[in-house]
Amino acid sequence: MIIEVEAYDGPSDRASHAHVGKTKRNEIMFGEAGRWYVYFVYGMHWMLNIVTSKKGYPAAVLIRAGVVTRHGKEIPINGPAKLTKFLKIDKKFNGLPAISKTGLWLEDSKSLMPSYRITRGKRIGVEYAGAWAKKPYNFRMTKSE
Numbered sequence: 001m002i003i004e005v006e007a008y009d010g011p012s013d014r015a016s017h018a019h020v021g022k023t024k025r026n027e028i029m030f031g032e033a034g035r036w037y038v039y040f041v042y043g044m045h046w047m048l049n050i051v052t053s054k055k056g057y058p059a060a061v062l063i064r065a066g067v068v069t070r071h072g073k074e075i076p077i078n079g080p081a082k083l084t085k086f087l088k089i090d091k092k093f094n095g096l097p098a099i100s101k102t103g104l105w106l107e108d109s110k111s112l113m114p115s116y117r118i119t120r121g122k123r124i125g126v127e128y129a130g131a132w133a134k135k136p137y138n139f140r141m142t143k144s145e
Contacts, residue, residue: 001109003116004065004078006123007137008049010057015129018058028095029058036104038084038094045081046090050098050106064124064138116141 008016008029017026017039028037029051037049037060053059065078068086077083084090089104096102120136127133 001067001069001141002063002065002106003067003076003141004063005139006062006064007052007059007139008062009059009137010053013129013135014132015123015126015135016058016060022058026058029060031055031095034098036093036096036098038089038091040091041081046084047080048084048087048089048093065140115144117144118142 008018010016011018011021013019016029017023018029020026022030025039026037028035029049031051032055033051033053035051037051039047039049041047048063049060050063051060062080063083064080065076066083068075068077077086087104093102093104096104098105119140119142121138121140122134122136123129123132123138
């Protein structure tokens with residue numbers, strides 16, 4: 001279950017890879033929604049994003065954290081690099097559609113989720129983006145008490 005994401009919205013978003021225009025690395029962001037955008041950072045970590053807007057408008061959501069259920073036990077995984085490592089996600093998923101046939105997809109499991117609430121705040125690790133770093137584009141699910 002995905003429990004934390006961050007949005008990156010178009011070419012004017014200074015925290016987005018699309019801010020520099022279309023490149024070989026970010027071209028997936030300019031494509032159709034529902035495809036994975038996977039890239040390598042710091043020479044050691046894969047990051048997983050899903051493209052979210054119409055073709056030609058570069059917008060994506062970074063998947064930052066999740067909870068994996070194994071043998072009835074919930075395993076929280078915080079941090080996008082830990083999540084991709086745990087799920088064995090790498091460049092082979094870049095550009096693939098988010099469908100079960102590719103081995104990586106999204107499902108609507110609201111009926112399986114306990115009661116959660118969504119909070120929002122500023123994005124993490126993008127201080128270089130000035131005012132864009134402070135945009136409330138980080139979304140987290142927390143268990144309601």
